[in-house]
Amino acid sequence: MDKFKDCVIFLLAKAYQKAHGTFKKRLTGYGLTPIQHLILEVLWDEDGLSARTISERLVLDPATLSGVLERMVSGGWIFKHPDPEDKRTLRICLSDKGVSLKPKLTTERDQANQECLDGLTMEEKVLLKRLLRDVSYTK
Amino acid sequence: MDKFKDCVIFLLAKAYQKAHGTFKKRLTGYGLTPIQHLILEVLWDEDGLSARTISERLVLDPATLSGVLERMVSGGWIFKHPDPEDKRTLRICLSDKGVSLKPKLTTERDQANQECLDGLTMEEKVLLKRLLRDVSYTK
DNA sequence: TATAAATCCTTCGTATGCCAACTAATTGGA
DNA sequence: TCCAATTAGTTGGCATACGAAGGATTTATA
Numbered sequence: 067m068d069k070f071k072d073c074v075i076f077l078l079a080k081a082y083q084k085a086h087g088t089f090k091k092r093l094t095g096y097g098l099t100p101i102q103h104l105i106l107e108v109l110w111d112e113d114g115l116s117a118r119t120i121s122e123r124l125v126l127d128p129a130t131l132s133g134v135l136e137r138m139v140s141g142g143w144i145f146k147h148p149d150p151e152d153k154r155t156l157r158i159c160l161s162d163k164g165v166s167l168k169p170k171l172t173t174e175r176d177q178a179n180q181e182c183l184d185g186l187t188m189e190e191k192v193l194l195k196r197l198l199r200d201v202s203y204t205k
Numbered sequence: 206m207d208k209f210k211d212c213v214i215f216l217l218a219k220a221y222q223k224a225h226g227t228f229k230k231r232l233t234g235y236g237l238t239p240i241q242h243l244i245l246e247v248l249w250d251e252d253g254l255s256a257r258t259i260s261e262r263l264v265l266d267p268a269t270l271s272g273v274l275e276r277m278v279s280g281g282w283i284f285k286h287p288d289p290e291d292k293r294t295l296r297i298c299l300s301d302k303g304v305s306l307k308p309k310l311t312t313e314r315d316q317a318n319q320e321c322l323d324g325l326t327m328e329e330k331v332l333l334k335r336l337l338r339d340v341s342y343t344k
Numbered sequence: 345t346a347t348a349a350a351t352c353c354t355t356c357g358t359a360t361g362c363c364a365a366c367t368a369a370t371t372g373g374a
Numbered sequence: 375t376c377c378a379a380t381t382a383g384t385t386g387g388c389a390t391a392c393g394a395a396g397g398a399t400t401t402a403t404a
Contacts, residue, residue: 069247075321076243081221085214123208182217186336193336194333194336197329197336199210200329201223201321201325204323204324
């Protein structure tokens with residue numbers, strides 16, 4: 067692995083792999099995946115968004131989102147309501163389950179985040195997040 | 206996205222997404238993917254490794270690797286040689302194509318890495334890589 | 345030495361993830 | 375107003391990813 071210590075693409079892949087795996091394990095008991103959790107977070111912030119808007123907020127391909135939303139409907143987390151104003155648009159709405167599990171799921175996310183940053187000092191944590199934002203948002 | 210500015214899992218996912226996409230674009234002309242390129246790098250370092258060893262060096266599930274290797278055989282990048290000493294083991298060997306494209310592909314990787322870190326100062330680049338290693342390798 | 349345990353790889357199932365192409369619906373412009 | 379361009383979402387194709395289970399082989403042990 068030393069071979070890749072300067073390859074930021076590899077390092078990002080592995081750090082992401084680790085973080086994703088950590089969160090995934092915490093969520094299995096809920097029948098939820100990390101990406102599905104992320105969608106819930108967007109909806110907790112603002113319910114009834116269109117699929118398009120969710121895909122923009124999460125920087126996720128609409129084609130990817132389509133399948134995820136379908137599985138979340140099957141899992142009883144959300145509903146799809148056709149928009150009466152614009153028949154092309156779907157309004158994605160939280161189910162009772164999706165609303166009521168917010169506190170527990172938010173805790174899981176916070177703990178997973180802490181777990182991922184376990185070995186870092188407070189300054190390093192802040193710095194890492196800043197640098198990751200820079201990498202993501204550049205151009 | 207502001208909503209996720211403190212969620213390192215999200216930030217890692219998006220930074221990885223960006224880096225992966227950047228590298229992927231550079232490789233499409235070669236008919237190669239980022240993960241396949243990574244496997245070539247391991248083999249450039251030491252040819253004839255077993256699939257098991259490759260999966261360990263890249264921290265990649267053997268089940269995932271199996272399919273990737275098969276596609277790399279189809280693409281003419283590698284060969285699979287059964288090990289005469291141990292019939293369970295496959296020795297993965299570079300093809301002429303896999304060997305001869307090393308210089309060009311290495312350049313592409315280097316440029317992709319630079320591109321990903323474009324907005325950062327030299328200090329930040331070093332720091333980011335160090336922090337990512339810490340995140341990955343912390344048990 | 346016969347059998348249990350471990351190892352190597354593959355296959356299956358499920359879930360991202362993206363691109364390209366497609367349908368349906370809406371909007372814009374001549 | 376009518377048709378072209380745009381927009382929303384889905385589908386199909388391909389490529390990771392991982393867990394679980396299975397087949398073939400090798401090793402360890404009773």
